[in-house]
Amino acid sequence: DTAVSQTPKYLVTQMGNDKSIKCEQNLGHDTMYWYKQDSKKFLKIMFSYNNKELIINETVPNRFSPKSPDKAHLNLHINSLELGDSAVYFCASGNPQGRSYEQYFGPGTRLTVT
Amino acid sequence: GNSVTQMEGPVTLSEEAFLTINCTYTATGYPSLFWYVQYPGEGLQLLLKATKADDKGSNKGFEATYRKETTSFHLEKGSVQVSDSAVYFCALIQGAQKLVFGQGTRLTINP
Numbered sequence: 163d164t165a166v167s168q169t170p171k172y173l174v175t176q177m178g179n180d181k182s183i184k185c186e187q188n189l190g191h192d193t194m195y196w197y198k199q200d201s202k203k204f205l206k207i208m209f210s211y212n213n214k215e216l217i218i219n220e221t222v223p224n225r226f227s228p229k230s231p232d233k234a235h236l237n238l239h240i241n242s243l244e245l246g247d248s249a250v251y252f253c254a255s256g257n258p259q260g261r262s263y264e265q266y267f268g269p270g271t272r273l274t275v276t
Numbered sequence: 277g278n279s280v281t282q283m284e285g286p287v288t289l290s291e292e293a294f295l296t297i298n299c300t301y302t303a304t305g306y307p308s309l310f311w312y313v314q315y316p317g318e319g320l321q322l323l324l325k326a327t328k329a330d331d332k333g334s335n336k337g338f339e340a341t342y343r344k345e346t347t348s349f350h351l352e353k354g355s356v357q358v359s360d361s362a363v364y365f366c367a368l369i370q371g372a373q374k375l376v377f378g379q380g381t382r383l384t385i386n387p
Contacts, residue, residue, distance in 0.1 A: 166319075204379055
């Protein structure tokens with residue numbers, strides 16, 4: 163059973179389009195995250211949600227809108243895609259309230275904007 | 277703010293060589309420290325962790341010790357294998373519960 167899953171794995175689209183990436187976790191965690199990995203492999207947090215409530219918004223352009231329908235899902239919608247949005251996007255989940263601070267990552271979604 | 281600095285890669289070693297990847301951090305208080313590994317084409321996997329000073333995390337032959345006095349969490353392995361080839365990330369977490377990553381170190385092991 164996959165702990166944190168993301169769809170799609172690859173996403174190729176043109177500038178100006180709107181796209182979504184879905185994430186689901188079956189670990190029973192309360193908190194979910196989106197991270198962005200750029201072409202140099204640098205990883206940076208974008209958002210975190212705890213039990214459907216936004217906790218962290220790390221100065222991400224408002225073209226990016228996370229949506230959490232329930233605590234097991236955190237989707238990322240991106241409007242008006244730009245070339246600079248090309249990256250690998252990772253979803254993660256964790257349970258910081260339980261004082262176990264590790265986070266578990268999905269396989270990533272490679273977004274290519276042409 | 278909090279930050280993590282790793283030794284620059286890439287690092288290339290022969291099989292059975294000794295590995296050290298340096299990691300230092302800047303943070304107030306006592307963050308939790310992690311090493312994550314990313315194999316080619318895959319997501320990040322937690323390799324090991326330490327949550328307080330002098331803790332030693334270990335997994336799959338890898339070890340790292342939380343050194344408060346030197347603000348370091350260096351990754352070591354006594355005898356590397358070709359299958360250890362990957363990108364290794366040092367990270368910390370504190371307070372707001374967001375992982376702060378180092379820049380990653382690409383490791384290649386030649387047979």
